[in-house]
Amino acid sequence: MISGQNNIINIGNNVELISDIVGDNNEIVIKDALKKSNIKLYLRGNNNKITIDSPIQLKDLKIVIGSLVLANNTNITIGKNLSTETNVTFFLYDTNNKLIIGEDCMFSNTITIRCGELPHLIFSLETSKYIGFSEGVFIGNHVWVGEHAYINKRVSIPNGNIVAACSVVTKRFTEENCVLGGNPAKVVKRGVKWERNEVFLEKDSDFYKSFKEIHYSE
Numbered sequence: 001m002i003s004g005q006n007n008i009i010n011i012g013n014n015v016e017l018i019s020d021i022v023g024d025n026n027e028i029v030i031k032d033a034l035k036k037s038n039i040k041l042y043l044r045g046n047n048n049k050i051t052i053d054s055p056i057q058l059k060d061l062k063i064v065i066g067s068l069v070l071a072n073n074t075n076i077t078i079g080k081n082l083s084t085e086t087n088v089t090f091f092l093y094d095t096n097n098k099l100i101i102g103e104d105c106m107f108s109n110t111i112t113i114r115c116g117e118l119p120h121l122i123f124s125l126e127t128s129k130y131i132g133f134s135e136g137v138f139i140g141n142h143v144w145v146g147e148h149a150y151i152n153k154r155v156s157i158p159n160g161n162i163v164a165a166c167s168v169v170t171k172r173f174t175e176e177n178c179v180l181g182g183n184p185a186k187v188v189k190r191g192v193k194w195e196r197n198e199v200f201l202e203k204d205s206d207f208y209k210s211f212k213e214i215h216y217s218e
Contacts, residue, residue, distance in 0.1 A: 079103035093118035098136030108147035
């Protein structure tokens with residue numbers, strides 16, 4: 001259902017979008033998915049933009065923009081080859097919220113990314129200023145987010161990182177190729193490399209040889 005003016009929706013092959021949009025000048029562009037994908041979009045606001053570039057597969061991804069209060073000028077930008085398992089939800093409740101996800105990311109099941117607090121409100125007692133907003137959530141390239149992870153509104157996760165299952169990420173990290181784990185999440189291991197599966201390992205690499213020694217030894 002779409003209610004409003006000048007909304008642009010371009011959906012590629014293998015993507016089913018179920019939408020409930022109320023607002024004007026919103027733009028949703030989702031390119032062809034490699035495998036059958038499903039997205040549920042609930043949007044209340046104006047001038048919001050969603051761009052998803054050629055995902056692998058999105059299994060019932062849920063995107064919520066706005067609430068009882070309209071969210072305007074939000075931006076979701078996702079690079080190529082994202083895959084998500086079931087029950088992944090992105091909440092962008094506040095005007096000007098940003099969620100930027102790089103290429104080749106892998107999200108397990110039951111993951112929440114919450115970019116703001118509306119309709120709930122948080123203020124500073126000292127200054128009376130509203131402090132429930134965020135300048136954005138930024139996730140780099142080739143990031144693996146484990147099941148039941150919760151990513152809060154002021155988070156950066158650099159390239160090559162792994163977010164361990166059930167972690168709660170609450171701050172901006174700067175180191176690449178680490179494992180982030182715990183509540184609140186911290187760096188629990190450095191110098192790691194991950195791949196989706198064996199197919200992505202180069203056959204003459206030391207990584208493949210190490211894997212083969214364990215899983216194919218007699």
